[in-house]
Amino acid sequence: MTAADALHAERIPTTIYSDSEQASIAAAGEIAALIRRRNAAGQPCVLGLATGSTPTRLYEELVRLHQQEGLSFQKVITFNLDEYFPMAPDSLQSYVRFMHEYLFDHIDIRPENVHIPDGTVAPEQVGEFCRRYEEQIREAGGIDLQLLGIGRTGHIGFNEPGSGAASRTRLITLDHITRTDAASDFYGEENVPRRAITMGVGTILEAREVMLLAWGEGKAAVVKRMVEGDMTDSVPATYLQKHANVHVILDEAAAAELTRVKTPWLVGTDLRWDNDAHVRKAVTWLARTLQKPILKLTAEEYNEHGLSGLLAESGAAYDINIKVFNQLQHTITGWPGGKPNADDTHRPERAVPFTKRVLIFSPHPDDDVISMGGTLLRLVDQGHEVHVAYQTSGNIAVFDDEAIRFADFVAEYDEAFSVAGGQPGDNIYRRVSETLKGKQPGQVDSDEVQQIKGLIRRGEAKSALRYAGLDPDERAHFQDLPFYETGRVRKKPLGEEDIQLTINLLNQIQPHQIYAAGDLSDPHGTHRVCLAAIFEAVRRLKAAGTPWLQDCWVWLYRGAWQEWDVAEIEMAVPLSPEELTRKRRAIFKHQSQKDRPLFPGADQREFWQRAEERNRTTAQLYDQLGLSEYEAIEAFVRWKF
Known part of the structure; x- marks a missing residue:
């Protein structure tokens, strides 16, 4: 792109916020203002609503505005974009259930004013249902504001590539990428419905105002195509360029590929x-x-x-x-904890104190070794006091047959080594196997099964730490943050207990270094919540004048999903071929995630393969820029709180 082309790059009005929290609150404020204007005029407000992880914080803010500031939804009429087909309304993955859990059950909206596509309609009646849905929108006076997210295929609603600008509400076959992205919600792609009922692009474009939200690096590429690319039915979101009143709201990560962000010198900034x-x-x-x-x-x-x-x-x-x-x-260092007795003027880390107390936060039980396993090994080898905090149990990411295998082991062990007067433990195997045998796709595990799966992940994490040379009884901290413990892919919002548990651990360790996952492309959102817990805990400790925090640095790593841009990297830790092999072996200790993880995301490779490719690519990039040549590099950015 030339400088002249770049001046006219954006074809849709776009606002960028520093993070999704601020963006969601701002977007909710715009919707609330519209509702209040309509209420003041004695007119209904017709909203088109979206589902998925993107608008959840916006809905939480609307609930807060209702409960604390009196925002009334009595005269609000809603039409949801889509629903899987077939789909029972009480299913865990149902958008009916989603909307009630996140919004409708917490506000004063009238049930008769809520409209969501019906996933239980008989197949032969779907066409008539879709025609009636369009009529209901017209009878309500049309949609005042349509809220949208965007999929990696460029779909809005479930309008997959090939959907034309004039398409109406209909039954559609879902793209493979869309089904892959939804696989985590359904505990496997094989369980994702192949079809959905969706408003058409033409229906969306008839709304008087359109607001599209996008968060995270994973959306950056398709956001660029939507905002700057030519209109095409291969990216249905580009048809929003035809709308006279559309507003795209992004966080910095989702905006990363826009010309004004990636190459601002080309747009006259x-x-x-x-x-x-x-x-x-x-x-x-x-x-x-x-x-x-x-x-x-x-x-x-x-x-x-x-x-x-x-x-x-x-x-x-x-x-x-x-x-x-x-x-x-100067970003390159073989001493991630600082090099003793060395001039640290141009080194990324301080020479003193040496050794340091180090606390590595791992959102899931394997993110530590996947994302920074080489650096972890280096820190241990160089004598630092390394602690690892596993923020969540990771129990939903274990296959059912793994739980049965471990329950069988317990039963066999108890039978072979039963204590006099005790009862054989084969009951646990029978209970677990019978429970899982009757389990439906996406059904929440029983408490007993969740506990077994959590213990599997915990045992693997301990094994990886032992391989790294750490005693897990002293250096492993299993937080089991409550926001995660739903037994479902969909988690609770970050809560006060999550923050307090993090504060307590920080005060216990009083680290000189904190490592945290800054990988916001995690498709399940767990990394975002875990990072928010750390940030809020550190902010509170700083506000309280906590003495040990004055000598603490926070380093952010990224995992299997994304890497820092080379211009952002502030500490690059090179790995030799032998160290890369050691890192791989540490990852292999997580056997339940080996061969095929339960939630692989869009990349079907194993996590160790993704990590090695990412680390080698970073090293190759340093080499191409004319710096030293290494086998692999792990990269970090410092959070200067």
Whole structure:
């Protein structure tokens, strides 16, 4: 894209917020203002509503506005976008159930004003139901505001690629990618319905106002196509460009690929070139675009690619190249806990104290070794006091046959080594096997099965720590944060107990280093909630003037889903081939996740394969930019709270 093209890149009004929390509150405020205007005029407010993980925080804010600020939904009429077909309304995955759990059961909306596509309609009656749904929207006066999310295929509602701009409410066959993305909700892609009832693109475009929300790096690519690409039925969301009153609301992660974010110098943004982060981003982009080492970039290449302003403010290309090269060189360290008796002026970590107390937060029981296993091993090898906090049990990510296998082991063990006067333990095997035999797809496990699955994940985490040279009885901390313990993919919001448990552990360890998962592309949202718990705990400790926090640094890693951009990386820990092999063996200790994880997301490879590819790619990128060549690199960004 040339600088001239970039000036007109965005074809839809788009607002970017720092995070999804602020964005959701702002979006809820806009909806609340519309409802109040309609209420004041004595008119109904007709809302088109969406489901999925994206709007949940918005719905929570609407509930708060109703309960604490008197926002009334008495005159609100709602029409939901879609529903799986077939789907019983009381099913765990039903959008009827979703809407009641997140919104309708907590506000004063009238039941007769709620409309959601019926997943129980007889197949031969679906066509008539869809025609009637369109009529009900017209009878209500049309939709005032339609709320949307966006899928990775570019679908809005369930309008998959191929859906035309004039399409109406209908039964549609779901794309394979959409079914893969939904697999976690259904405990396997094989359980995801193949069809759904959805409003059409034409129905959506008839709304007087459209608001689309998108969060996380995983949506960044399709958001760019929607906002900046040509209109095409291969990306149905691009048809929103035809709408006269549409507003796209993003967090920074979802906006990462937009031209004004990724290459702001191409859209005339008034950048401060005295900002090292901006310069580093521009220079690494130029080097990658031209596939040249940084030190070989020329003034002509800067000028030809929209960076003449950088040259004008910062001087010769050679001086800029040297500056950025040195900055990247200084991110590389073989001493993630700091190197003792060394000048740390240009090192990413402090030399003192040495050794350090280190607390690694792992959202699931394997994220520590998957995401930063090489660094964990290095920290242990270099003598630091390393603790690992497993924030959730991870119990939903265990196959049923694994639970049966462990229950069978307990039964056999009790029978072989039963204590005099005790009863054989084969009852547990019988109970578990009978429970799971009658389990329906997506059904919540019994408490006993959940506990067994949690113990499986806990045992694997302990095994990985032993391999790393740590005593799990002293260094493993299993938090089992309550927000996660629903037995379902859909979790509770972050609660006060989650935050307090995190504060208590931090005060117990008093670490000099904290490592936390900053991987917001996790499709299940657990990483986001776990990170929010850490951030809120640290903020409260800081506000309280906690002494030990004054000498604590927080490093963010990313996992199997996404890596930091090279311009963002502040600490790069190189791994030798032997260390990469050790990391792989630590991951292999998580046997229940081996061969095929229960929730693989869109990438069907095993987690160790994704991690190695990501670490090798980072190393290759450093090499391509002209820095040292390594087998692999784990990358971190510091959160300067």
